Amino acid sequence: MAKTPAKKPPAPVPPGAPVAPCSTYAGASMVRFVDEAGNLLAGEAPFPDERVAELYRHMVRARRFDARMLKLQRQGRIGTFAPCFGQEAAQVGSIAACTPKDWFVPSFRELACALYRGAPMRNVLLYGMGLEEGSAAPPDARDLPISIPVGGQSSHAVGLAWAMKLRGERAGAIVYFGDGATSEGIVHEAMNFAGVMKLGVVFLCQNNQWAISTPRVHQASDRPLAERAAAYGFPGVVVDGNDLLAVLSVCTEAMERARSGGGATFVECITYRRGVHTTADDPRVYRGEEEEKAWESRDPLDRTRRYLEKRGAWDAARERALEEAVDAEMQVEIQAAEDYRASSVNPLEMFDYVYVSMPPYLKAQRDEAEEAFRGRNVVVGASAPWVPGGAAAVGQLEEAPPEDAAAPKGGAR
Amino acid sequence: MSGNSVTMVEALNRALAEEMERDPRVMILGEDVGVDGGVFRVTKGLQDRFGKDRVVDSPLAEACIVGASVGLAIGGMRPVCEMQFSGFMNFAYGQIQPHMSRFLGRTRGGRRMPVVVRAPSGGGIRALEHHCESEEMSYVSVPGLVVLMPSGPRTAYGLLKAAIRSEEPVIFFEPKSIYRAFREEIPVDGDPYPIGKAEVLVRGNDVTVVTWGAMVRKCREAAERVAASTGAGVEVIDLLTLKPMDPEAVMESVKRTGRCVVVHEAPRTGGFAGEIFARINEREDVFYGLRAPLARVAAYDVPYPLFARENAYLPDTDRIEAQILRTLNA
Ligand SMILES: Cc1ncc(C[n+]2csc(CCOP(=O)(O)OP(=O)(O)O)c2C)c(N)n1
Ligand SMILES: [Mg+2]
Numbered sequence: 001m002a003k004t005p006a007k008k009p010p011a012p013v014p015p016g017a018p019v020a021p022c023s024t025y026a027g028a029s030m031v032r033f034v035d036e037a038g039n040l041l042a043g044e045a046p047f048p049d050e051r052v053a054e055l056y057r058h059m060v061r062a063r064r065f066d067a068r069m070l071k072l073q074r075q076g077r078i079g080t081f082a083p084c085f086g087q088e089a090a091q092v093g094s095i096a097a098c099t100p101k102d103w104f105v106p107s108f109r110e111l112a113c114a115l116y117r118g119a120p121m122r123n124v125l126l127y128g129m130g131l132e133e134g135s136a137a138p139p140d141a142r143d144l145p146i147s148i149p150v151g152g153q154s155s156h157a158v159g160l161a162w163a164m165k166l167r168g169e170r171a172g173a174i175v176y177f178g179d180g181a182t183s184e185g186i187v188h189e190a191m192n193f194a195g196v197m198k199l200g201v202v203f204l205c206q207n208n209q210w211a212i213s214t215p216r217v218h219q220a221s222d223r224p225l226a227e228r229a230a231a232y233g234f235p236g237v238v239v240d241g242n243d244l245l246a247v248l249s250v251c252t253e254a255m256e257r258a259r260s261g262g263g264a265t266f267v268e269c270i271t272y273r274r275g276v277h278t279t280a281d282d283p284r285v286y287r288g289e290e291e292e293k294a295w296e297s298r299d300p301l302d303r304t305r306r307y308l309e310k311r312g313a314w315d316a317a318r319e320r321a322l323e324e325a326v327d328a329e330m331q332v333e334i335q336a337a338e339d340y341r342a343s344s345v346n347p348l349e350m351f352d353y354v355y356v357s358m359p360p361y362l363k364a365q366r367d368e369a370e371e372a373f374r375g376r377n378v379v380v381g382a383s384a385p386w387v388p389g390g391a392a393a394v395g396q397l398e399e400a401p402p403e404d405a406a407a408p409k410g411g412a413r
Numbered sequence: 414m415s416g417n418s419v420t421m422v423e424a425l426n427r428a429l430a431e432e433m434e435r436d437p438r439v440m441i442l443g444e445d446v447g448v449d450g451g452v453f454r455v456t457k458g459l460q461d462r463f464g465k466d467r468v469v470d471s472p473l474a475e476a477c478i479v480g481a482s483v484g485l486a487i488g489g490m491r492p493v494c495e496m497q498f499s500g501f502m503n504f505a506y507g508q509i510q511p512h513m514s515r516f517l518g519r520t521r522g523g524r525r526m527p528v529v530v531r532a533p534s535g536g537g538i539r540a541l542e543h544h545c546e547s548e549e550m551s552y553v554s555v556p557g558l559v560v561l562m563p564s565g566p567r568t569a570y571g572l573l574k575a576a577i578r579s580e581e582p583v584i585f586f587e588p589k590s591i592y593r594a595f596r597e598e599i600p601v602d603g604d605p606y607p608i609g610k611a612e613v614l615v616r617g618n619d620v621t622v623v624t625w626g627a628m629v630r631k632c633r634e635a636a637e638r639v640a641a642s643t644g645a646g647v648e649v650i651d652l653l654t655l656k657p658m659d660p661e662a663v664m665e666s667v668k669r670t671g672r673c674v675v676v677h678e679a680p681r682t683g684g685f686a687g688e689i690f691a692r693i694n695e696r697e698d699v700f701y702g703l704r705a706p707l708a709r710v711a712a713y714d715v716p717y718p719l720f721a722r723e724n725a726y727l728p729d730t731d732r733i734e735a736q737i738l739r740t741l742n743a
Contacts, residue, residue: 079720080541130539130721148543149501150473183472184504211473213449219472278541286448347725350718365681365713369725372732378725380539393452393497393533395540395720398594403418 028224030238030270033245036298038306046249049313055096055244056304056314057322059088062112063301064326065121069111069128072334073279076381078128080394084111086242086274089300090206092116093247094174094267097255103160103173104143105153109206110176117143121333122340129341130380132349142171151177151184154203158190161199161258172200172258174251180211182225191266195232200258202251203229203266206241208273213286229266241269242300245307272298280394347378418596424566425455425531425587428573429493431602433463436491439577442469443478443495443531452497453533453592475504482528483513491527493577499534499586500543506551513582514557526582529573534562535627535678536727537590539720546717547626547679552584553656553688559608560656562586564629566597568653571606578605588627588678595630609654611662617646620672620705620741623663623689625652628676628728635733645741646670655685660692664699671704672740676733681711705743710736 034040066085072078084091091112098104104117114124118141127134127146135145147153157175164171181187182205194201205225209216229236235257239250247269254265272295276283283292308314351358351366358366419427433439441456447470450457460468471478475496482492496502502509509530516524536545552560559581563569569587576583614629615636624632629651636647648666652658667673673693675686686709693699693707710728718726 079539127719130719130723132719132722148541149504180473183474185474185476186504211444212452213445213447214470214473218470281452285450341721345721347722350715350722350726351713354715361682362714369713372735373725376731379721380724381721393540394544395538397453397538397592398590400420400593400595403596 025222025224025238028227028238030240031246031250032240032243033249034243034303034307036303038303038308038310040307045311046245049308049311052245052304053308053313055092055248056301056308058092058096058116059112059244059301059304060319060322061326061329062088062092062115064323065115065124065330066111068330068334069125070275070279072125073128077338078125079130080279081128082109082278083275084109086272086295086299087206087208087269088112089244089304090204090241090247090269090271091176093244094176094202094204094251094269096248097251098174099171101142101169101171102255102259103157103164103171105157105160105173105175106144106146107150107153107176107178107181108146108148109178110146113176114143114146117141119143121330122336125334125337126340129337131341131345132353133340151181151187153177154181154187154190155193157201157203158193158197158199161194161201161264162197165199165261170259172202172255174202174204174255174258176204176206178211179205179207179209179216179219179225180214181205182228183219188228191228191232191264194264195234198261198263200261201264202254202258203264204251205266205268206271207268208241208271210273210277210287212277212281215287224268226266226268229264232264232266234264234266236266236268238268238270241271242298242303244300244304271300274299278394341381345379347373417598417601419566419599420593420596421563421566421569421587422453422455422592424570424597424599425573426457426459427599428570428577429456429459430462432574432577433459433467436577438489438491439493440467440469440485440490441493441495442471442482444471444473444497446470446495451495453589455531455587455592456495475501476508479505479508479513479528479530482530483508483516483526486526486528487516487524491577493529493531496530496532498544499532499548500546502530502532502548503551505530509552509558509582509584510555514555517557517581525580527577527580529576529579529583529585531573531585531587533589533592534586535588535590536717536723537627539723540589542717542719545723547586547677547712549584549586549655550679550683550685553685557582558656559583559654560586561608561654562588562626563653564588564626564651565591565595567599568606568612568651570599570603572608572653574603575605575608579608583608586626590627591630606653609657609659611653611659612651613648613662613666614651615647615649617648617670619645619647619670620674620737621648621650621663621666621670622674622676622733622737623650623652624676625655626678628678628733631728631730632676632733634730635737638730638734639737639741643738643741647737658688663689664693664696667693668699668702671702672743673703674708674710674733674736674740676710676728676736678712678727680714681709682714684709684711686711705740708736708740
């Protein structure tokens with residue numbers, strides 16, 4: 001899937017324009033290869049055009065599917081999820097630096113990475129429909145399922161890299177987390193472990209400027225998050241996370257260090273969550289359209305496409321063909337997921353994976369449940385379409401009618 | 414937020430506002446509690462009203478939110494901290510159990526701990542993984558903690574006021590499925606609802622149903638059905654305080670009815686029903702009067718499933734009704 005680049009990547013170049021209005025990062029330098037207009041900032045093209053075009057395809061595929069999932073959620077066909085809109089370069093550029101032997105440890109927003117690693121769209125949809133079947137792990141894949149408790153997964157990457165070291169395997173681990181997650185103690189603990197044991201972990205922080213409603217500047221001091229790496233004893237790099245080539249270049253080097261016993265790297269991708277935090281969130285409560293507009297002009301897909309077009313490696317016809325191919329794929333996958341859900345999903349499956357072998361008391365509960373479920377439909381769909389403003393955070397709240405329309409009194413019903 | 418018939422979210426918001434008005438030491442901290450007003454909007458408008466020093470958007474760090482609250486309390490403030498979901502309160506357990514719950518004892522009464530830890534809990538809203546669990550037993554088992562769970566706007570308002578005025582650390586679980594589900598009248602500048610006092614919601618002499626939180630509504634529905642179909646008197650008790658629990662309300666009732674069904678959303682093994690049964694067992698006057706085996710309706714002993722299967726997992730009115738009937742006929 002991922003080939004190593006033909007040439008050694010060129011040295012980091014400092015930023016041209018201010019890229020991150022939410023984080024000033026005064027005086028810090030950021031790795032950047034391509035500007036918003038798609039111009040190479042310095043030197044030779046670091047990667048063959050075909051490779052860049054291939055990664056661009058992955059970015060478009062992820063964005064299109066992400067947008068489609070948002071629609072499905074709005075129609076009530078899947079439940080809550082966290083869109084990756086705007087972060088495709090940070091995700092594809094970093095995961096493309098990994099081989100299938102390297103471990104992929106996501107948080108909850110890495111749709112583009114998961115698709116790149118080969119997760120079938122139907123599985124992503126099944127999970128979104130509230131069916132555990134969607135996160136069933138093929139035993140040979142080195143991918144972990146999404147992790148919602150913020151930051152917790154960082155320690156798993158430490159363990160995975162440690163295991164690779166103990167078993168003498170040439171493989172590293174890449175762990176994804178956000179700017180908000182860097183405030184959690186476990187993330188510090190993980191980086192310290194990796195530093196002191198010289199473990200091959202790439203800590204891939206997508207600094208997308210927001211943790212729900214909390215802006216980056218309220219999360220931590222106004223120094224780059226990547227500077228923390230110095231104290232743990234490994235390199236930290238700030239990279240323009242909307243610049244595919246820059247991310248790919250930095251991560252290729254970091255993953256190579258991870259595989260070859262050189263230890264960990266902290267990569268801070270400066271990017272932007274262009275969409276909602278999750279489908280239950282309403283960004284209008286805490287941020288303005290102006291800021292969103294400013295970041296729209298730095299969009300990672302536009303930038304990569306312009307770069308490729310300028311080099312004669314992409315055009316409108318190819319774009320259209322790609323979109324059609326993705327749409328056809330999505331149609332098949334959505335149908336497959338919806339067929340599965342309609343195929344009388346077994347509610348008793350929830351008893352099957354609590355232990356490797358089911359203890360008798362659980363078997364008894366399963367029998368009891370079977371009796372209780374008989375003749376009833378106890379499996380739920382995603383239900384009603386979403387309405388803005390309700391703030392259910394991650395789900396759907398039952399709403400009492402407005403006061404004047406409410407029943408006469410008491411109303412505990 | 415006009416009028417006095419409000420949802421639980423509005424009732425909690427009012428209780429917070431009135432207590433902040435009343436006592437300048439009361440402050441709020443947590444993730445997204447300020448500008449956003451909390452992901453469920455419980456603290457909506459409070460930062461505008463009381464300022465950024467008293468309603469604080471903290472970094473994303475549950476352990477330090479609680480740990481800092483311990484320090485704030487010792488330093489003379491009365492922090493009310495919000496855990497965005499009770500599932501993430503586990504990150505703060507290392508502060509709640511070893512530190513917050515033990516300070517009073519360790520200092521032989523010298524350091525009180527007026528801290529409230531609020532957390533939305535329970536399931537039933539088709540939410541994501543880890544956003545649905547009922548974890549009251551992790552806290553009920555810790556000596557020194559007060560554990561409360563209201564069952565609607567009125568009790569939420571009164572209990573939160575009591576929690577904020579308490580000199581003891583309180584874990585305050587808010588059943589999220591009923592945040593906006595129905596309205597009740599609440600007073601303006603009303604009184605706290607006493608900690609440690611259960612409420613008998615429906616009177617009856619044939620069977621006692623003990624429950625709390627979001628299950629209260631379902632138990633009342635089931636009780637009505639049973640009463641309608643059999644004419645039996647089903648007594649429904651809402652515990653409200655899990656620790657220190659009101660034993661008399663339950664003992665008096667079960668002594669009278671001789672039958673008891675406990676209903677909770679948390680998994681069966683290690684659930685609070687077991688504690689209630691043990692207490693009944695320890696009271697000779699109640700135990701020897703039992704006319705049916707004690708029974709419980711709880712979630713199954715499996716991890717909270719993703720939402721497609723959550724209706725199968727959670728106790729529902731049908732299951733509760735069936736158990737009440739079995740107990741009546743035993
Ligand atoms: C331990 C924990 N606390 C709180 C939450 C609720 N929550 C989910 S995502 C999120 C913000 C995460 O921000 P960041 O790390 O920047 O990632 P992003 O959402 O921006 O991708 C919060 C507070 C959680 N899932 N886990
Ligand atoms: Mg973020």
